[in-house]
Amino acid sequence: MNGKNRTKYTLLGMLAIEPMSGYEIKKAIERSTSYFWSESDGQIYPALSHCVEKGWATCHEEGSKTSTRTKKIYKITSQGKEELRSWLIKKVQPNLLRNELLLKLFFGKNVKEQENIHHVRVHEKEIKEGLNMFLSIRDNLKSNHKNSPDLKYWLITLDHGITMSKAELKWCKDTLIVLENAGRIS
Amino acid sequence: MNGKNRTKYTLLGMLAIEPMSGYEIKKAIERSTSYFWSESDGQIYPALSHCVEKGWATCHEEGSKTSTRTKKIYKITSQGKEELRSWLIKKVQPNLLRNELLLKLFFGKNVKEQENIHHVRVHEKEIKEGLNMFLSIRDNLKSNHKNSPDLKYWLITLDHGITMSKAELKWCKDTLIVLENAGRIS
DNA sequence: TGAGTCATGTAATTCGTTACATGATTAA
DNA sequence: TTAATCATGTAACGAATTACATGACTCA
Numbered sequence: 001m002n003g004k005n006r007t008k009y010t011l012l013g014m015l016a017i018e019p020m021s022g023y024e025i026k027k028a029i030e031r032s033t034s035y036f037w038s039e040s041d042g043q044i045y046p047a048l049s050h051c052v053e054k055g056w057a058t059c060h061e062e063g064s065k066t067s068t069r070t071k072k073i074y075k076i077t078s079q080g081k082e083e084l085r086s087w088l089i090k091k092v093q094p095n096l097l098r099n100e101l102l103l104k105l106f107f108g109k110n111v112k113e114q115e116n117i118h119h120v121r122v123h124e125k126e127i128k129e130g131l132n133m134f135l136s137i138r139d140n141l142k143s144n145h146k147n148s149p150d151l152k153y154w155l156i157t158l159d160h161g162i163t164m165s166k167a168e169l170k171w172c173k174d175t176l177i178v179l180e181n182a183g184r185i186s
Numbered sequence: 187m188n189g190k191n192r193t194k195y196t197l198l199g200m201l202a203i204e205p206m207s208g209y210e211i212k213k214a215i216e217r218s219t220s221y222f223w224s225e226s227d228g229q230i231y232p233a234l235s236h237c238v239e240k241g242w243a244t245c246h247e248e249g250s251k252t253s254t255r256t257k258k259i260y261k262i263t264s265q266g267k268e269e270l271r272s273w274l275i276k277k278v279q280p281n282l283l284r285n286e287l288l289l290k291l292f293f294g295k296n297v298k299e300q301e302n303i304h305h306v307r308v309h310e311k312e313i314k315e316g317l318n319m320f321l322s323i324r325d326n327l328k329s330n331h332k333n334s335p336d337l338k339y340w341l342i343t344l345d346h347g348i349t350m351s352k353a354e355l356k357w358c359k360d361t362l363i364v365l366e367n368a369g370r371i372s
Numbered sequence: 373t374g375a376g377t378c379a380t381g382t383a384a385t386t387c388g389t390t391a392c393a394t395g396a397t398t399a400a
Numbered sequence: 401t402t403a404a405t406c407a408t409g410t411a412a413c414g415a416a417t418t419a420c421a422t423g424a425c426t427c428a
Binding site for chain 1: 192195196199202218219221222223224267270271274275277278279280281282283284285286287288289290291292293294295296297301302305308309335336338339340341342343345346349350352353354356357360361364365368
């Protein structure tokens, strides 16, 4: 509770878009923020209960039309919105960066150059795929959420992914040149 | 022990540069990899003991010239090098990305635009400072480790930081334009 | 009929951070 | 003499992942 556990804010932020069930939040996170933020499965349901206890959200059970199967729809309250807002304006906490690719390359002298090159190539491929995905999501967003007050902010975060992916590809290209030419020059 | 805890590999990698004490490794991590990888204080000493138990490193106590104060110098063994190598050639595990700035901006419609702009400006300033630091480290490295077999790899990871920082600055600039012009256009 | 997904939750374990604890050395 | 840094370690807590557990619904 010391400003670290941000699961609840993620949930409140999602519920500020529209009322949702835990499962729907999970899916929404996967679709939208997973590029820069994810929550693990085991955290969402307990955190939702916690939000209800605190009065930040209400929950009403919705019986599916056809069966006994229920679905709990959570809705943010005004206190919940206030709680979310108070977090949003707080100083941004630095992210813990852990980039395993860079760590392995940092120790690159211990293996054959081919291994390092391989890692970079795989990475390059993954980033390219990611970039294509971002670009198609971008088109999608612009047509499907034309009038949403969220659109502007979603595009900003998406553009972050696009800008960073392009830079990452540039770095891959430069790095491959360095690694592949090793031994030839000098 | 399921491929996740990478502290030991970080330590072995550092010891593959040269024999060091726990404290020196800590300092070395701060100086060199902290941009993309850090280890928390409480992990280093137990992990070092673990490496000795496994036969990946040896440890000899070095009494300081003047006093009773001891310093434990760890040295990587050939088994340790093998262990390191076997990890280095393994598939790179995807990083968990957690970018709190983007998460807050994603939920940006819930606060006054001024708050979002502020977060981006602070971020921009931090990145600028980081970039300057990278550039000066780069000069430093090139002159102080001219003949080190590690130099090439260290420059690669440093250039990652430089490329990404520049891209980050570009995104900040673009984002500020979007946020600052809101309401004026359309 | 079997795979995939919808749907909610708990438990165990591992991981990571922070704080604590101690004490010597060095430089201002 | 006091603050900073060198130096090694432990304990407690908090966070995160993974696996477990259950079961209905849907479509091929």
